[in-house]
Every structure is written in C-alpha cells, then in structure tokens.
Amino acid sequence: MAHPLHHAQSSVRKWGGAVEDYLAIHAWFDESKKIVADFRHRALRHHAEGVFLAEQVFGVTITTSAGREIPVRWIGEQHVTEDLGFIPSAADWLRRIDPSSWMNRSRRLSRALAKQRIEESSVARSGDSASGMVPSFQITQDQLRLAETSKGLGKSLRLN
Numbered sequence: 001m002a003h004p005l006h007h008a009q010s011s012v013r014k015w016g017g018a019v020e021d022y023l024a025i026h027a028w029f030d031e032s033k034k035i036v037a038d039f040r041h042r043a044l045r046h047h048a049e050g051v052f053l054a055e056q057v058f059g060v061t062i063t064t065s066a067g068r069e070i071p072v073r074w075i076g077e078q079h080v081t082e083d084l085g086f087i088p089s090a091a092d093w094l095r096r097i098d099p100s101s102w103m104n105r106s107r108r109l110s111r112a113l114a115k116q117r118i119e120e121s122s123v124a125r126s127g128d129s130a131s132g133m134v135p136s137f138q139i140t141q142d143q144l145r146l147a148e149t150s151k152g153l154g155k156s157l158r159l160n
C-alpha cells in the first residue's frame with residue numbers, strides 16, 4: 001500500500017514543487033486507515049466524491065513552493081488512481097456492503113412510533129368519553145392510515 005509520502009513524491013514528479021506541498025492532501029485521503037487498518041479504509045475517501053471533498057477541505061487549488069497553482073482535484077485523482085487503478089464512485093463501494101439486519105432498523109422505529117401514536121390517541125379518546133364527549137371515529141381512521149403508511153414505508157426501505 002502506498003504511503004502518503006510516496007503519493008506526494010509522485011505529485012512532485014508530475015507538477016514540481018516539494019513533497020510538503022502535497023503531503024497534507026495525500027495524508028487526508030489515507031487518514032481513514034485509523035478507522036480500519038486494511039484496504040477497506042479506502043471506501044471512505046477513495047472515490048469521486050472523496051476527490052471533490054478534498055477540494056472542499058483544501059480549496060480549489062494549492063500553490064506549490066515553486067509558485068505553480070495546481071487543482072486539488074488533480075491531486076486527489078492522482079492519489080485514487082495510484083491506489084485503485086481508476087476512480088470509482090462512492091456507490092461502487094457501497095454496493096459491496098454485505099447487508100446485516102442491524103443496518104436497517106428504521107422499519108422497527110416506524111412501527112414503534114405508529115403504535116405509540118395509537119396508544120397516545122387511545123388515552124386521549126378515553127379522556128373524551130369520560131368527559132361525556134362523542135368518541136371521534138375520524139381519529140381512529142387517521143390512526144389506521146398512519147399505521148398503514150408507516151408499514152408501507154418500512155417495506156420500501158427494507159433491503160432484499
């Protein structure tokens with residue numbers, strides 16, 4: 001695996017200047033190695049969006065110690081291409097995730113919230129009955145619709 005230093009030396013060969021001109025950018029790309037110490041760390045920044053993110057972090061261009069202005073995107077593209085042979089999209093990485101049940105808990109939350117709303121409305125309705133007011137059939141229909149909508153949302157979010 002290439003070290004940021006070697007990427008920086010490669011940048012010097014391409015665009016001149018000194019290693020220090022490029023080192024921070026290359027170190028930023030590989031910083032995710034502190035999260036996962038193997039090649040999988042690259043999923044976080046080694047893609048097209050990562051190249052654009054580098055531009056947001058370091059600016060559109062850097063000026064080398066030799067006085068030459070170099071686009072940060074060029075440096076990012078150089079880094080990713082040297083590591084992977086091409087510039088994948090973030091989606092290329094994400095599609096390779098092996099889904100596990102813990103990654104998709106939103107369905108359970110929507111069900112829990114719908115159930116909670118129904119229970120809260122029931123308590124409110126029983127309060128109305130106690131006060132002699134007419135129980136609201138409309139609220140019950142809304143509750144059912146809400147529960148069905150939540151169920152539908154949960155289904156559409158489920159990974160298959």
Ligand SMILES: [Zn+2]
Pocket residue numbers: 029030046079083
């Ligand atoms: Zn790298």
